[in-house]
Amino acid sequence: MNAREIRPAGPQGPRLSRADAIRADRRARAPGTDVPHRDYFARPVRPDDPDEADAPDGADDPDRPNAPDRPDDPASLAAAADRLIRLAGTRLAPLPGTALLVIGCGTGRAALLLAEETGCAVTGTDIRAARIATARRRVARSALAVRPEFHTADATALPFPAGSFDQALMMEVTTRMPDTPGRRGKRAALAEAARCLRPGGLLLLADPVGADGTPPGAPGLRLTTRERLPALLDAAGFDVLRIDDLTGLTGEPAAERYPGYVMITAWSRVARVT
Template identity: 70%
Template structure:
């Protein structure tokens, strides 16, 4: 299979239950299918928000989830949700900048980033898309999987989407390559997610990539 091929999600994807009432849960379950973590797999969720995706994946796969988000209030909510859950192994949540994660190199088997890079500038500095992808590569063990789900556009900030900085679908694989990843699969999820909406974006992609090297800085 050509790793650069962009394919629509088709019949080989998971069957979506009627109980999947939210777009976020549908994306999370599809991400879980692509990563296919085993019980005990160390999964890092970067930009976890209030923990919904992290808790869902922990409940349905049995993997050991660690979530990070720069928002302290969101992390507090995620911790409360974890404390109320019936999970045997509850996810851990940390307040952290995605470009400076508080973990040793090669700490995780897999990483998930949903709608994170689309909010960062495409700059060479320590606050942009390149920096967050390089940090994900540092935290992954060689051969670890990264799943990236993001809206794409023509570059720049689309009208009606304050704070959004999506890049093009061609640029994302190049950024991943520069960070030390080989792209394994690109799914076009525009129809599934309902993007583009109100001309905010041109589409939505989910990229599965393999860490060919753990970058230690």
């Protein structure tokens, strides 16, 4: 895996206090190694979940990039999903009580795993009411002291006041949106995430990338390039801290659907772009 840190060029002006900047930079690094997945990939898969049959969110949707090419092996998909979620948790490094917004949470797999392993206060949203209903059933069965909350909402119109959250997670959310300036496009979703974050709050974005447009065999996807995603984040009000190239390392058996996969860590600027 190749990982590189990106610092925006030109004069920046005030952003964060020195203490906050040090903490954010520490979150964006893997302690003692440039291979952030080393320990993370060795961790076990969570127990089976009857609501998901141990498959990741949306595994029954053939348009999603994590739809199983091997339907007889859902455990490999679950393992890949949990590894990716834990790597996102390593990048965000939420503390107990950190207000984390999971946009496009699906049936709650990432929300519950991060709440369980970090103690953060998670709120999840998804546009599909059926997925939110499943997430609520799962959290009702859990033994978590601080249980995630779930809401049905569009990623471009979230029902929260500005600055409500410390961190946000978007995993394969903008992948299904067009790269247009309209209200339903990728930039609109990223700008809404920026609005919901406090200034200096962290965003973790994980998306497949490739040539602009719809890849063969995946009509529901709207890919963009790895160069375009940082530009979209900048336009939405974020400074990119780090880009990790996860191509070939997520364990997804869908390489033919898209040629690359990236995870981007960014923070919300004090002066947001509208």
